[in-house]
Amino acid sequence: MGISGAEWAIIGLSLRVSLVAVLLTLPPAYALAWLLARRRFPGRLLLDAAIHLPLVLPPVVTGWLLLLLFGRAGPVGGWLEAQFGLTLVFRWTGAALAAAVMALPLMVRAMRLSIEAVDRRLVEAARVLGAPPWRAFLSITLPLSAPGIAAGAMLGFARSLGEFGATITFASNITGETRTLPLAIYSGLQLPGAEAQVARLAVISIVLSIAALVASELLVRRSAGARAHVL
């Protein structure tokens, strides 16, 4: 089964979009997870609901909301273009944004669980031993929740690889720019005689997803000294 240059390009684009989406989302997702796990503040339920919205909305609606916000005429999109000359619509960066928003709830959920599982009494012990709050966070909460970070990144990456609805709505389906694996498979299905290509791309999708899963499991095992598992 030979993979053509065009197919390699699709794979490369998919990996780039997913990787950027996950890296972009990791810091805010962890911050949100920590807030929801450790702090009580007014509007907490509302924030929780807003984060989970992409999980329950039809992805097309999420894509449409992104268009309203980040489109060239949208408040955020217009500002980004005026300030930094950054356009998201019809660009691979837009596909990464759509993937990031769709991956956010999954990443926050995984990280939040792992932060909640960190025994607060250990954080207290660190404080009594002389650590200010930020230091106790860096030396206790962060390393002990590392398996959740790896799990969240894996889930986010897999979700980003498979992202379709919000991407095609917001970033469209442009060869070499926003046509990631799922969009390419969808496009292939519209064409007569592309069955072999569709099958190849589908197999590649499966391989990539399993690779992401295995990689994160290895990562977690190494970081936690074989005491924790994602799966």
Place this chain on the structure above:
Amino acid sequence: MSFEISLRHTIAGRTIALDLVSDSRLTALVGPSGAGKTTILNGIAGLVRPDGGRIVVEGVTLLDSRKGIDLPPEQRGAGYVFQDLRLFPHLRVEANLAFGERLATVDRRWISRDEIVELLGIGHLLRRWPATLSGGEARRVAIGRALLSGPRFLLLDEPTASLDAKRVEALLVLIERIRDQLAIPILLVSHDRGEVERLAGTVVSLA
């Protein structure tokens, strides 16, 4: 005075009140379980904010609710050996010991790691993970970790709980040595009368 403590705290509908003035090297706080002994220690360490009160240790005011003084835990200088020990599970014994030591400024450190290892007999445990330690070993490491943080006073919460008789004796000898050789006041919480009478200069009962 080593300890001047006056606290009022209501938790779960129960009021804990304590007035304690002691100049002993080792002061014991006794009382039945549920009397709030650990809550008092947590209040002194800064982990629980009492409804009201005043805590002065060795002339330093840690809490004075009327004057609005309430030092955060990291500034109180407590060496707190928790009843549940709370060793950091992701750090080896040596890193657990070094945790508070690295955070203490040089002038605050009054004992070296070598001295602690010698005093507590934990040299052979340094490369181990906390999960692999026995109860007695873990307790000695927890005591060492507290002493290395350069504390101005020591809080021991039921230090002989869940140890067998032989280990209890070894630990009591160790506490006597810390009391007699190290120049910091100790507040010990216990429900064991015999242990308290043997160790403490001053005994305060919490009803």
